[in-house]
Amino acid sequence: MASAYPVHLVLVGPPGAGKGTQAVMLERELGLKQISSGDLFRENLKNQTELGKLAKTYIDQGELVPDNVTIAMVEERIQRADCATGVIFDGFPRTLEQARALDEMLVLQGSVIGLAPALVASDVIVSDRLTGRRVCRDCGAVYHIVYNLPKVEDVCDVCGGELYQRSDDLPETVCNRLYVYYKQTSPLIGYYFARNLLVRIDADQPIETVKQTMLDAVKAVIRK
């Protein structure tokens, strides 16, 4: 289902709510481009850039990378041609300052955010999802040791790469990431509610159920 105008979605939700998992599926279904700020930082880290080295000092503590650095990175990324039909923002914005900056960036492009699905998930469930998550070293595909198993243990279904556990998915860092979410990111729920863009999605449900609820909500916006 395509729209005549770019459709931009902002996925809000705690770490482990399933933003990345859903963004990849929506990308396939809707032809929009997933932009994950976390993936952009990890890509920089893999390439040993100065940005990657800086980001690592925050990511390893479960803290947010400073707004100015994050905003500049995303601003540069969304100028590229693959974002022209619309973007699924995954993990950005994460502070009110980032949300305001994103609004300004989109205004300059003559577009706006179409919907902000908030993935609402319980703390105990997200902790369990994060500590059991495994990620492909080569293509970044995401699995879970119980809920989303690869066909062959520790091998990526997509590219055959090796699966690993993210350093920030260890229990002590997960706890701080949740704290940071409540303190710095959850105010975005009010921000998007006030703009009539928020739709709450029950993210405690299985992956396919969440996907269908998300798709129904997004397609309703595209039809408008």
Ligand code: AP5
């Ligand atoms: P980032 O990579 O964005 O991590 P996050 O927001 O903490 O989100 P996650 O990737 O951990 O979770 P997710 O919601 O995408 O869940 P997923 O789909 O993988 O950020 C990492 C760090 O980078 C930050 O801490 C910060 O330091 C920095 N950073 C990034 N963006 C920033 C920004 N804008 N500003 C400043 N700093 C920033 O699913 C999790 C697991 O659950 C998987 O194993 C999956 O298979 C499983 N799963 C998913 N959905 C379900 C389901 N419905 N049922 C069962 N299992 C499920």
